[in-house]
Amino acid sequence: xxxxxxxxxxxxxxxxxxxxxxxxxxxxxxxxxxxxxxxxxxxxxxxxxxxxxxxxxxxxxxxxxxxxxxxxxxxxxxxxxxxxxxxxxxxxxxxxxxxxxxxxxxxxxxxxxxxxxxxxxxxxxxxxxxxxxxxxxxxxxxxxxxxxxxxxxxxxxxxxxxxxxxxxxxxxxxxxxxxxxxxxxxxxxxxxxxxxxxxxxxxxxxxxxxxxxxxxxxxxxxxxxxxxxxxxxxxxxxxxxx
Numbered sequence: 001x002x003x004x005x006x007x008x009x010x011x012x013x014x015x016x017x018x019x020x021x022x023x024x025x026x027x028x029x030x031x032x033x034x035x036x037x038x039x040x041x042x043x044x045x046x047x048x049x050x051x052x053x054x055x056x057x058x059x060x061x062x063x064x065x066x067x068x069x070x071x072x073x074x075x076x077x078x079x080x081x082x083x084x085x086x087x088x089x090x091x092x093x094x095x096x097x098x099x100x101x102x103x104x105x106x107x108x109x110x111x112x113x114x115x116x117x118x119x120x121x122x123x124x125x126x127x128x129x130x131x132x133x134x135x136x137x138x139x140x141x142x143x144x145x146x147x148x149x150x151x152x153x154x155x156x157x158x159x160x161x162x163x164x165x166x167x168x169x170x171x172x173x174x175x176x177x178x179x180x181x182x183x184x185x186x187x188x189x190x191x192x193x194x195x196x197x198x199x200x201x202x203x204x205x206x207x208x209x210x211x212x213x214x215x216x217x218x219x220x221x222x223x224x225x226x227x228x229x230x231x232x233x234x235x236x237x238x239x240x241x242x
Contacts, residue, residue, distance in 0.1 A: 004052070018054060028113060029113055144170070157173070
């Protein structure tokens with residue numbers, strides 16, 4: 001599978017080095033353009049609709065994050081390439097697929113590309129199709145602590161769980177249950193069943209997922225019609241269920 005990519009980097013020498021590395025070591029990448037500024041990059045993205053953007057952080061008249069802000073519903077993956085490690089958290093919060101430090105390590109570059117190619121293949125296969133998970137183990141019960149005791153619930157009844165600070169909202173087909181436990185607690189309690197942590201806020205019953213949509217992190221639609229965001233860091237783990 002060939003993926004289309006662009007390089008966004010203000011330094012000509014850095015663009016040339018990365019371009020040469022891609023040509024030599026990343027046969028799955030078709031480099032369709034290079035940009036030296038945010039405006040040039042925006043034009044290239046609109047023109048080519050790339051699968052992957054290699055993005056420097058510090059740019060003239062703005063940052064790489066400013067460019068991403070102009071594509072709130074972006075479908076491309078982002079690999080940050082920078083000499084500064086202090087942007088790693090911001091990159092994660094902007095759903096980066098990978099974070100490469102300059103000077104570029106070729107092995108890390110290959111890993112970054114392989115990661116994106118694997119995700120793209122899976123996304124293309126799953127998008128807009130009726131999903132059937134590989135695992136369907138949801139038989140069992142879970143105990144929910146309540147103020148006046150506890151409630152026993154069939155695991156199969158749970159559509160998804162949503163974090164609410166130190167509480168968790170458990171969504172069933174026709175009602176919601178608020179429990180004074182964290183989402184992490186339920187992630188562990190339901191770990192032997194087909195439940196996937198798709199986001200810092202969501203734990204979903206994989207068997208209730210009916211559709212996947214590509215995006216900066218992506219999203220899933222469950223049987224109730226509810227659409228839930230998928231974070232980029234959780235995307236690969238989720239797609240492995242299908």
